[in-house]
Amino acid sequence: MSRFIVGVMGGGETATADHCRLAYRLGQLIALQGWVLLNGGRPAGIMEASARGAKEYGGLTIGILPGCDSRSASAYIDIAIATGMGDGRNYINALSSHVVIALPGQAGTISEIALALKNNKPVILLGWDTAALFNAYQRSGQLHTTTTSEETIQLIKTISQS
Amino acid sequence: MSRFIVGVMGGGETATADHCRLAYRLGQLIALQGWVLLNGGRPAGIMEASARGAKEYGGLTIGILPGCDSRSASAYIDIAIATGMGDGRNYINALSSHVVIALPGQAGTISEIALALKNNKPVILLGWDTAALFNAYQRSGQLHTTTTSEETIQLIKTISQS
Amino acid sequence: MSRFIVGVMGGGETATADHCRLAYRLGQLIALQGWVLLNGGRPAGIMEASARGAKEYGGLTIGILPGCDSRSASAYIDIAIATGMGDGRNYINALSSHVVIALPGQAGTISEIALALKNNKPVILLGWDTAALFNAYQRSGQLHTTTTSEETIQLIKTISQS
Amino acid sequence: MSRFIVGVMGGGETATADHCRLAYRLGQLIALQGWVLLNGGRPAGIMEASARGAKEYGGLTIGILPGCDSRSASAYIDIAIATGMGDGRNYINALSSHVVIALPGQAGTISEIALALKNNKPVILLGWDTAALFNAYQRSGQLHTTTTSEETIQLIKTISQS
Numbered sequence: 001m002s003r004f005i006v007g008v009m010g011g012g013e014t015a016t017a018d019h020c021r022l023a024y025r026l027g028q029l030i031a032l033q034g035w036v037l038l039n040g041g042r043p044a045g046i047m048e049a050s051a052r053g054a055k056e057y058g059g060l061t062i063g064i065l066p067g068c069d070s071r072s073a074s075a076y077i078d079i080a081i082a083t084g085m086g087d088g089r090n091y092i093n094a095l096s097s098h099v100v101i102a103l104p105g106q107a108g109t110i111s112e113i114a115l116a117l118k119n120n121k122p123v124i125l126l127g128w129d130t131a132a133l134f135n136a137y138q139r140s141g142q143l144h145t146t147t148t149s150e151e152t153i154q155l156i157k158t159i160s161q162s
Numbered sequence: 163m164s165r166f167i168v169g170v171m172g173g174g175e176t177a178t179a180d181h182c183r184l185a186y187r188l189g190q191l192i193a194l195q196g197w198v199l200l201n202g203g204r205p206a207g208i209m210e211a212s213a214r215g216a217k218e219y220g221g222l223t224i225g226i227l228p229g230c231d232s233r234s235a236s237a238y239i240d241i242a243i244a245t246g247m248g249d250g251r252n253y254i255n256a257l258s259s260h261v262v263i264a265l266p267g268q269a270g271t272i273s274e275i276a277l278a279l280k281n282n283k284p285v286i287l288l289g290w291d292t293a294a295l296f297n298a299y300q301r302s303g304q305l306h307t308t309t310t311s312e313e314t315i316q317l318i319k320t321i322s323q324s
Numbered sequence: 325m326s327r328f329i330v331g332v333m334g335g336g337e338t339a340t341a342d343h344c345r346l347a348y349r350l351g352q353l354i355a356l357q358g359w360v361l362l363n364g365g366r367p368a369g370i371m372e373a374s375a376r377g378a379k380e381y382g383g384l385t386i387g388i389l390p391g392c393d394s395r396s397a398s399a400y401i402d403i404a405i406a407t408g409m410g411d412g413r414n415y416i417n418a419l420s421s422h423v424v425i426a427l428p429g430q431a432g433t434i435s436e437i438a439l440a441l442k443n444n445k446p447v448i449l450l451g452w453d454t455a456a457l458f459n460a461y462q463r464s465g466q467l468h469t470t471t472t473s474e475e476t477i478q479l480i481k482t483i484s485q486s
Numbered sequence: 487m488s489r490f491i492v493g494v495m496g497g498g499e500t501a502t503a504d505h506c507r508l509a510y511r512l513g514q515l516i517a518l519q520g521w522v523l524l525n526g527g528r529p530a531g532i533m534e535a536s537a538r539g540a541k542e543y544g545g546l547t548i549g550i551l552p553g554c555d556s557r558s559a560s561a562y563i564d565i566a567i568a569t570g571m572g573d574g575r576n577y578i579n580a581l582s583s584h585v586v587i588a589l590p591g592q593a594g595t596i597s598e599i600a601l602a603l604k605n606n607k608p609v610i611l612l613g614w615d616t617a618a619l620f621n622a623y624q625r626s627g628q629l630h631t632t633t634t635s636e637e638t639i640q641l642i643k644t645i646s647q648s
Contacts, residue, residue: 002549002559002566036565062565063488068410068581068605073488079522079548080488081567082581084605086392086408087277091250092578095554095568107280110295114273115249119554119570133272133295164387164397164404198403224403225326230419230443230572235326241360241386242326243405244419246443248554248570254416257392257406281392281408411601415574431604434619438597439573457596457619 005036005062006156007097009112010046011105019104020049022127026101026149027053031060033153038097040089041065041081043074046103051076064089064096091115099156104128117142122159126152167198167224168318169259171274172208173267181266182211184289188263188311189215193222195315200259202251203227203243205236208265213238226251226258253277261318266290279304284321288314329360329386330480331421333436334370335429343428344373346451350425350473351377355384357477362421364413365389365405367398370427375400388413388420415439423480428452441466446483450476491522491548492642493583495598496532497591505590506535508613512587512635513539517546519639524548524583526575527567529560532589537562550575550582577601585642590614603628608645612638 008030010023027050030037037054039047041063051061055076063077066089070080083089087108094100094116100123102113113130116123117137125145137143144159146152170192172185189212192199199216201209203225213223217238225239228251232242245251249270256262256278262285264275275292278285279299287307299305306321308314332354334347351374354361361378363371365387375385379400387401390413394404407413411432418424418440424447426437437454440447441461449469461467468483470476494516496509513536516523523540525533527549537547541562549563552575556566569575573594580586580602586609588599599616602609603623611631623629630645632638 001561002556002563005556005565060565062567064567070488070491070582070584075487077488079491079546079565080582081548081550081578083412083578084410084581085250085412085578086253087280088247088250088253088407088409088412090277091248091253092567092569092571095570096556096566098556106298107276107296111273111276111280114269114276115252118249118269118273130295133292134269136268163399164394164401167394167403222403224405226405232326232329232420232422237325239326241329241384241403242420243386243388243416245416245574246419246572247416247574250569250571250574254405254407254409257408258394258404260394409574410577411604412571412574412577414601415572415577430622431600431620435597435600435604438593438600439576442573442593442597454619457616458593460592 003036004160005038005097006030007038007093007100008046008050008103009039009093009100009105009109010103011109012042012044012047014106015045015104019046019127022149023049023103024053026050026126026152027059028057029149029153030054031057036060036062038062038064038093040093041073041077046105048074048076064093087111094119094121097121099124099159101126101152124152124155165198166322167200167259168192169200169255169262170208170212170265171201171255171262171267171271172265173271174204174206174209176268177207181208181289184311185211185265186215188212188288188314189221190219191311191315192216193219198222198224200224200226200255202255203235203239208267210236210238226255249273256281256283259283261286261321263288263314286314286317327360328484329362329421330354331362331417331424332370332374332427333363333417333424333429333433334427335433336366336368336371338430339369343370343451346473347373347427348377350374350450350476351383352381353473353477354378355381360384360386362386362388362417364417365397365401370429372398372400388417411435418443418445421445423448423483425450425476448476448479489522490646491524491583492516493524493579493586494532494536494589495525495579495586495591495595496589497595498528498530498533500592501531501590505532505613508635509535509589510539512536512612512638513545514543515635515639516540517543522546522548524550524579526579527551527559527563532591534560534562550579573597580605580607583607585610585645587612587638610638610641
């Protein structure tokens, strides 16, 4: 069996320091669980912070890069997958994650939430709310919201056992 | 210069009869302007209705299919592009359209709106509202809302001349 | 039914004047048959020459671009599909063509021949030979060789009727 | 710095027992070097054999799957990347590998060799010869041939240090 992968999405250059702290802590907790962290691989915002958290706690990190060159990955990425497919890689992020955690972000992050929901992946919004847009998925139990990294880990456990 | 392409997105099997009528009329008007209509190519919902409207008024229709076989395209598609990339094709829909018109849909449609906004394409929501989610893009003038197909055509003209 | 698409592959910047003349003539003949010409869309080599031939004889041309911007297409492309997926678009070239014609090229062209053969598309090598590499496909009747554009058109007719 | 990735390509269901033995041994040696093995991830032929070799010697294995579901991966794959992009994933295999080793295969494998050469990756043909097709790349020193897994490992070291 291949390993359990938690996708962590969220803003790049636009991420705030608070959101990066949340992502860093989430990365730590994912590593402590022995799970693999997957993100968009770039050295910015939620990607960099979550990978750093995971690495500092001994985790394994996968970066799915938009570009052609694995040298563009964050220094905290162990395995750089160079797709050369731009934002087309957002689809791969969604499909390869067993659960997708979305921290605050803009259109790129929203595309990942949408692609994950479309492809029947559980999605957890950490620290924000996508307003009414995805209401139907919240009602059906596919989309969840949390406010702390600890609560997020508990929810992943519940989801992945069901 | 390659031709002006209007992307028409929206629900597939879940589209209502009212929304399909709106898409059908929009397809007609796009054809009357001499523009090319591009959509997801499947024989369902907004895709089928918009392509049918365009074909019945002499337009040219392009379908960007998720699957490997161009025979799966709607009968109203002239040019079937078989991507074999599943929802990865949503990125191609966004990039290949000069303007993206989004009628009501679910996560697939929202991913196309998000990917279009992320890639600096003007987006027009026809007949619905994505609530507060994309507020920042509405404020910056990249995301618009309309209620009729006629109004949509006028707005496309304004956008594409600016 | 969507229209019959002939994919024309071959070298870009490395194409010789002779090969471009062959591609130009092939484009003319494809247009005269009322078929759609599809290629990689860039303003170089076999792509530019085949699209120019088709346009000058009233044909319809589709360019599947590696980049994100349809303005990078050859001036002889009617419909620019911007994939943003680099050479990942070679797969789309293969899948979207009913028949693939490969003029001389290098690794990019060979990848398109290989992807077309892998996906059960008939392939015609025009003006060159891929040596022993694809022997098995020649024996099974999926891979053919021709020396003139006229002969190529006749072969496409035979293949597409069978 | 992300880890050094060796891509191992070759036939799936069509691979012979001899070629699978070669792939199995190569997987072992890659693991012994502490390198990461990347392949197409399916439970067949060269993919299965090379991943099994690597796993049995404590290596880390990445499978880039054509489908949408990571459960379709070989049991010897640690990290399943589900692309949902069919053979479009062959491009990702090429870009993500620092060196590509190609064992005997058919059109799919040839497409991976071609995409790797096109994107400036060193390629080693292990146990076969692609005849004259890629001659230019052999002359320029980008394409190499070997006959044993041990010789292949030595060559990877030489290439990756230069």
